[in-house]
Amino acid sequence: MHRRGGGIAALQRQEQSQRSFVELSHALSESQVDHLHAQLTHFRTALARFAATHRHSIRRDPAFRHAFQQMCSSIGVDPLAGPRKGGWWAEMLGMADWQHELGVQIVDVCVTTRDRNGGLIDIAELIRLVTKLRGLADGAIDEDDVIRSIKTLQPLGAGYHVVDIAGRKMVRSVVKELDHDQTVILAIATQLGGRIVPDVLIERASWSHDRAAAALENMLTRDGLCWVDDQDELSGRAYWVPSAIKWDE
Missing domain, CATH: 1.10.10.10 (Winged helix-like DNA-binding domain superfamily/Winged helix DNA-binding domain)
Incomplete structure (x- = not known):
């Protein structure tokens, strides 16, 4: 009987140790989560302040805009994705429809030049024509802007894709594959x-x-x-x- 009592006591100590480890693990997890939430909140606040301060540069400077996008992507935010995906970031920057407007301009150029090029246009030529269409007031765009915008057009099923021909990027605006x-x-x-x-x-x-x-x-x-x-x-x-x-x- 004495040995059995000792076995029960040992089992109870083991169970208590396990409970202690679980409680400690839970406490550490909560602490880590709280710390991560605090860091994320701080980062969002800093990013919002940065966006408000540099709003003009984000709209007009492609290099600055892409650097800002990379900063945002680290927390799963895309402020240039349009009003539905960009959320209040897009509204705060005044760019809720920026990507949509660029997409419309790309479609405009592709459609108006289709009789000339058969629906295949060099991306540099596309950028040149879209830039003329936009005017200086809308700011500069570059290849990355166009590629991002074309990706948003793909769900429409109109055939808009970027293809590589002999090392040159071209935009195809017809459904038929080459x-x-x-x-x-x-x-x-x-x-x-x-x-x-x-x-x-x-x-x-x-x-x-x-x-x-x-x-x-x-x-x-x-x-x-x-x-x-x-x-x-x-x-x-x-x-x-x-x-x-x-x-x-």
């Missing part, structure tokens, strides 16, 4: 300033003459991605890819 032959032609045309003929594809892509001619004609008549010059001085007939041309300011 096939392999189109991608090859665009890449080569980009290297040559936009002008391309079947012989170039035969030489650089190792295509047959029939494949090269058919691919170019498809881009011209079916896809609207290029123009044709029937009076080309060198070849008699040459194709021009507008999205690969460096347009003058």
